[in-house]
Amino acid sequence: MTPRQRWAQARRGGVYLLGSLLSGVATVLALPLLCVPRLARLSANWHRDRAGRLLGAPSASRPAKPATKRRAWADRATVRTSRALLWLPVNAISGMALGLPALLCVGNIVVAMIATSLWWAFRLEDRPRLFIDVPVIDWTTALTLGPLQILLLAVLAYLGFPPIARAHARICLVVLSHSTNEQLAERVAVLTRTRADVLDAHGAELRRIERDLHDGTQARLVAIAMRLAVARQAFTENPRDEQFVEGLLRDAHEGTEEAMTELREVIRTVYPPILADRGLHGALTAVTTRCGVPTQLDISDLERVPAAVEAVVYFAVAEALTNVTKHSQATAAGVQVSRTADRLSVVVTDNGTGGADDRRGTGIAGIRRRVLALDGIVDIDSPAGGPTAITVELPCGW
Structure with a gap:
């Protein structure tokens, strides 16, 4: 993995952790509202999809409601609601516990940037301090300790944000993971949908091949057959008209090569030679x-x-x-x-x-x-x- 990709991971991890912190705080403040089953499930689905995107795990779609099995659907909804309600305190604790270090790291980087570049704009008693509690009162301190703090915190973010964010995402998926029966139902739903997509794609592919052969190759073969028939008739009626017959045969030969080229293109879209x-x-x-x-x-x-x-x-x-x-x-x-x-x-x-x-x-x-x-x-x-x-x-x- 290149350094640029690692920095991108650190950036995504930081954004994820800050979002988890905000989500944890919001959970504490709006806990009575989030205890409503429907809102709890919506919140759980959002967190599960978010964690799945971070970990690169495909988020399984929710099973479709069976038309003839409403009670089974209601039972699964009850189970999902129980997990969603369990996730609320877990999210409040883990989100704030794991997101707070990210906030402190990012916040201290911002403070160091302000202290490095704008210390002179503050009054003497209000001038910012670095994380080692050193006041910035001159350019020497600003240009040495400020960049050092930014570098150290950037290294911490580079190394720490991705694993911490993945840890929170795994906690989320463990709490909100589907049961074996739900996974089986979702698997059947996915296979049913992909089977329908395959059948549709197969039908569309057959229509495309038929259209390509009918409009392209077949039309050229018909033209070749007509030229050969005219050449045969001309040769039978007037054997000495060699120039006319030669032109027809040349056109038929060129048409044959073009038809073969188009046929190869059609074959290539089915299975590349x-x-x-x-x-x-x-x-x-x-x-x-x-x-x-x-x-x-x-x-x-x-x-x-x-x-x-x-x-x-x-x-x-x-x-x-x-x-x-x-x-x-x-x-x-x-x-x-x-x-x-x-x-x-x-x-x-x-x-x-x-x-x-x-x-x-x-x-x-x-x-x-x-x-x-x-x-x-x-x-x-x-x-x-x-x-x-x-x-x-x-x-x-x-």
Whole structure:
């Protein structure tokens, strides 16, 4: 992980901890209001989603209300309400206990900045003091102890904010985690939804292939057949008109090459021939080499990978790098592919401006559909200002 990414983690951890502190204080002040079951569940869902985003864990959607099992739904709602009410005191204690150090660290950095640059604007008795209780009364103190305090606190934030924030997020997920039955119900709901998406995508893909073949390749083959028929008739009726027949045959030959090119393009969208010719390593090497942003490929020994998984990885990496080139304003990107047991992991990173969102139609929704179709996971970490990391995990132990 680069220093810039570590600083981004520290920044996100600090924002998370300060938000947890505010949430803990608000919980104490508005405890009677938050004890309302619906508000408690809404608060718990917000905290769970927030913790899941920090830890990079996909937030499971809440199960849909069954039309014929209202009592089961009511029982699950009661359990969720109990956990949400339990989270209120836990959030008040953990949020304030873990968020207060972050506030003190950030606050002392601000004080040190004021003491370093504006000490002369205060009256002598009101001049700020550094955390070692040294008053700033001259430029020597301001330019030595002030930057030293800022540096020490920045190092503490750099090293301490991420693990402390992750600790609070794990506490949140432990308290608000779903029961086994709820996890099973949500898993069934996710598989049902992805199955429907796969069927819709499969139907759309078949229609696209049929349209491409009908409007492109088939039309060219019909034109070729007509030219060959005219050439045959012309040759039969007037064998000496060689120039006319030669022109028809030349047009038919060119049309054949164009039809073959279009047919190859259609085949490439179904299963890229480069995967069959060069394997996943060679295909990803070609994709990263063609990328408009300098891209480093790190791929380990993957052993045997199912063809369906290879195709999803290829299209996911190609689409992600296309987004990097078009939207990220990045100067460098990376693709890391590794395998652990029966899980294949792909991480595409860039140092661009961030803000990737599958709701903006940048191709990430297509990646997510392909991955979910194979029971995989997609995680997007792309804060405003960057960097961006798209992680794809796929089962490959078929």
